[in-house]
Amino acid sequence: MTTRCVRCIIWGMYLDLPGLEAFIAVAELGSFRRAASRLGLSQPALTRRLQRLEAVTGAELLDRRAQPIRLTATGTALLPEAQEAIGRLRAAIRRAVDPDRGQRIEIGCLPTLAVRHLGPVLAAHGAAWPESEVVLHESSATEIRAMLDANRIDFALAAIGAERWNVERVPLFDEPFFLVLPRSHRLAARESVAWAELRDEKLVSTHAVSENRRLVDAALDQARVPTTWRVEVRHLATAVAMVAAGAGIIALPASALPEPLPPGLATLRLLRPALTRRVGLLSPRERQLSPAARSLMAAIVTALRRVPEAALRCGPEAAARPAPPAAPRRGRALRPASPHG
Known part of the structure; x- marks a missing residue:
């Protein structure tokens, strides 16, 4: 059957x-x-x-x-x-x-964003709504958009792209892309690298239909660098493992960088163009959210609009260090996006 x-x-x-x-x-x-x-x-x-x-x-x-x-x-x-x-x-x-008890909330979320940002928010939500049940669908951007189109989830935390008319967007922050490469690589001693300098490099890629891949392809096209994908994977953890093994290098947004960074790897800010990914909440326009779901959405907005600028500017390792008194060496900090984008 x-x-x-x-x-x-x-x-x-x-x-x-x-x-x-x-x-x-x-x-x-x-x-x-x-x-x-x-x-x-x-x-x-x-x-x-x-x-x-x-x-x-x-x-x-x-x-x-x-x-x-x-x-x-x-x-x-x-x-x-x-x-x-x-x-x-x-x-x-x-x-x-009893609409105020036992409310089930279904969320779509990119796995990297769930790991980095949602734990404390869900813990606080559970204390405030002890009867609420949260189901987290950790999926790719393509799968999340399909669930939104089918009205299967209350809302999603994902990268904002070309959304359909029936999806509402709440921008939260913009994050830059970094190059992940072995410390033994010829570029590893640098603080930043231009996309054009990747012309002869072996590149590891995420899945062809992922939002990250779309953004990286656009940056390479703008820099007139022909794509030379040597390895294509679906999961970012696999991609980082491929880089650590010497199979190539990869461009990832700040929140997708492993924390802590595995030994033997380094990160460089990617410039010219200064590529960023906008992260936000997506929800079906016609879906009526429960009080618990609205409360959780508001908590996520509050928490993620306070994402440390050091983490967005210099990657996850910089978030734990005090900000230097001088101007940052890796370019201007990117401020969280306004509610209106």
């Missing part, structure tokens, strides 16, 4: 909540007797519910000859979808009965 068929059984015209509830109980407990006790049913009543559900699927869901009872292949495909469906329905009922 395919996942699509499973979803049709759960959400289509044959929705059988009592049968799904009985199936989940037997699957989790491995016993008709214990499942009937959990649901407050007699065993014959439980069996009838399961038989009706199996009539809908057209296949057996349980191997009744095994002890404890095991799932068939169809049952194995159905179980996680059924558990998620019932869980979402219960959460929806809980929210409808």
